Amino acid sequence: MKLLHQAITVNYHSEDELFREYLAIGKKIFKLETGIISRIENNNYTVLAFSSPLEGLEVNQVFQLQDTYCREVFESEKTVAFPHVGAVERMCEHPVYVNMKLESYLSSPIFVKGEIYGTINFTDRTIRHQNFSTQQFELIEIMAKTIARFLESKLIKKELKEANDRINRLVGVVAHDLKNPLGNILSLAEMIEEETNEDETRETVQLLKLASTSSMEMVHSILDMSAIDAGKIKMLKSPNSFLKLIQESWSTVSHMAAKKSISFEMNGDDKVFDFDYQRMKQTFCNLFTNAIKFSYEGSSIKTSWFTKDDHIHISIEDTGVGISPELIVDIFDASKTTSTPGTNGELGTGYGLPLVAKIIKFHKGFIEAESEIDKGSIFKIALPLG
Numbered sequence: 001m002k003l004l005h006q007a008i009t010v011n012y013h014s015e016d017e018l019f020r021e022y023l024a025i026g027k028k029i030f031k032l033e034t035g036i037i038s039r040i041e042n043n044n045y046t047v048l049a050f051s052s053p054l055e056g057l058e059v060n061q062v063f064q065l066q067d068t069y070c071r072e073v074f075e076s077e078k079t080v081a082f083p084h085v086g087a088v089e090r091m092c093e094h095p096v097y098v099n100m101k102l103e104s105y106l107s108s109p110i111f112v113k114g115e116i117y118g119t120i121n122f123t124d125r126t127i128r129h130q131n132f133s134t135q136q137f138e139l140i141e142i143m144a145k146t147i148a149r150f151l152e153s154k155l156i157k158k159e160l161k162e163a164n165d166r167i168n169r170l171v172g173v174v175a176h177d178l179k180n181p182l183g184n185i186l187s188l189a190e191m192i193e194e195e196t197n198e199d200e201t202r203e204t205v206q207l208l209k210l211a212s213t214s215s216m217e218m219v220h221s222i223l224d225m226s227a228i229d230a231g232k233i234k235m236l237k238s239p240n241s242f243l244k245l246i247q248e249s250w251s252t253v254s255h256m257a258a259k260k261s262i263s264f265e266m267n268g269d270d271k272v273f274d275f276d277y278q279r280m281k282q283t284f285c286n287l288f289t290n291a292i293k294f295s296y297e298g299s300s301i302k303t304s305w306f307t308k309d310d311h312i313h314i315s316i317e318d319t320g321v322g323i324s325p326e327l328i329v330d331i332f333d334a335s336k337t338t339s340t341p342g343t344n345g346e347l348g349t350g351y352g353l354p355l356v357a358k359i360i361k362f363h364k365g366f367i368e369a370e371s372e373i374d375k376g377s378i379f380k381i382a383l384p385l386g
Contacts, residue, residue, distance in 0.1 A: 018150055019049035022120065022143055027051060029139060030106055030132075032122035037110075037147065039118040040065060040074055048118065054100070067095045069105050070119045077116060079108040079137050083128035104128040106136065108144040112151050120144050235276040235362050242312065243270035245277065246303060249284035253292060260297045260343075268305035271312055273385045275363055283359045286352040287316050287379055294320035294377070296343050307385065311365075314381040323371040331369060332357035 023035035034052035038045050045068045047061045065071050069091075072080045082105045085091045096102055107121030120143055250264055257264060291301045295318045305314040321343060323331065331353045360367045364384050371377035 015150065015154065016049065018147065020051070022147065023049060023051040026120070026122050026140070026143060030122050030136060032104060032106065032124040034102075034123045035121070036123075037118065037120050038068075038070060040070065040116060045070060046118075069094070069096055069102070069123070070107055070121055073107045073109050073119050073121070074116055077109055079106075079141055081106045081132040081137070083131050086127070101125055106132055106140055108137075108140040110144045110148050110151070112148050112155065117148065117151060120147060235279060237274040237276055237363075239272050239274055240277045240280075241270055241272055242305070243268070245275075245280055246284065246305075249281050250288055250303075252281070252285050253288045256289065256292045257301070260292065260295065260299075262292055262295050262297070263300040264303070265300055266303045268303075268314075271305075271307060271385070273312070273383075275383065276359075279359045280363070283356050284316075286356050290352060291316055291318040291320070291377070291379075294318065294322075294343060296320060310385050311382045312385055314383070315378055316381075317376065317378045319376040322373040322375055323369065323377055324373060328369055328371055332367065 019037050023037065026035050027033065034054055035050065036047055036052070036057075037049045039048050040046075043065045045063045045065045047057060047059055047063075049059065050057050065074060069080075069082075069085075082088055082091065085094070085097050085103050085105055086101075091097055102123040103126055104124045105121065106123075107119050109119055110117045120140065122140075246266055246268075250266075254264070288301065295301060299319050302317045303314070304317075305312055307313070333354060357367055360381060360383070365382050367379065367381045369377060369379050
């Protein structure tokens with residue numbers, strides 16, 4: 001019992017490791033020489049793993065189910081035990097008994113998702129002079145259930161990966177299909193804007209341009225998140241200046257701030273450490289854009305940073321409209337994206353902050369947000385320096 005308890009608490013990395021350990025334990029507990037874990041499918045009995053002194057057994061060896069003792073388990077859907085197979089009249093002419101003279105047998109079904117997946121069974125060529133005990137029944141059933149949980153977990157992970165792969169393929173197809181026509185619309189809007197002098201037409205074209213730009217941002221964000229989830233984007237870390245990163249990120253979006261007369265303040269000493277410069281620039285451009293979008297005209301955005309405990313701690317603070325408690329809990333969740341117009345009606349995609357969170361996570365850092373309605377928001381980031 002102690003051996004089984006220890007085995008149950010182990011986190012096995014493969015089914016081969018689990019099967020090998022459980023067969024060894026079962027042989028000791030039940031004092032039977034042969035242990036087999038089987039897969040039963042389409043009336044076939046396949047040996048998945050075995051431990052036995054008997055010759056002729058092989059992994060992936062297939063037998064007809066009706067030619068095995070485990071047919072009794074499959075048909076009854078419960079644990080079956082024979083202390084002396086030869087004493088059971090219907091079993092005396094069974095092929096296994098006739099050919100191998102396996103006298104004692106204990107087996108329990110393994111149920112996966114409510115259906116019999118296979119069995120764990122133990123046999124011996126010697127007769128047992130005592131019946132199998134209630135405790136031995138309970139032990140082999142615990143073993144069967146533990147194996148079942150492991151197999152179910154593995155199956156669920158496989159199904160989730162397949163579903164995720166299908167979603168990523170769909171996202172990729174949809175995003176790529178949108179990318180070209182949106183790019184064409186944006187280019188045409190820019191051409192018309194340059195060539196027309198009529199105020200009404202120019203205003204309409206500017207709205208078209210704004211909508212196209214927002215849609216293109218969404219497509220790029222979806223593609224980036226899909227690529228990161230699929231492992232297609234690798235973080236290329238190298239020593240970089242953090243001060244340069246902040247300066248260039250703000251410079252990229254400063255034209256947006258200028259339209260609202262928003263000033264920018266930064267405070268912190270330069271620090272050189274390893275990070276993916278392009279991805280982190282994308283991160284801070286997103287955060288600065290977000291702050292500008294929700295800030296009032298004439299306000300300021302403050303960025304500061306310091307190092308502590310082998311991390312660089314960064315904060316980005318605005319005095320804008322703030323985020324409601326209902327929305328702030330999900331702002332980094334890509335499955336619950338929401339987009340709120342900015343103080344000047346700026347459009348957003350809802351995917352910027354989830355993408356930021358993914359990039360920060362890939363750098364083994366973390367991000368959190370604090371906010372009060374009508375008082376502004378603070379985004380806090382910590383990145384490892386090592």
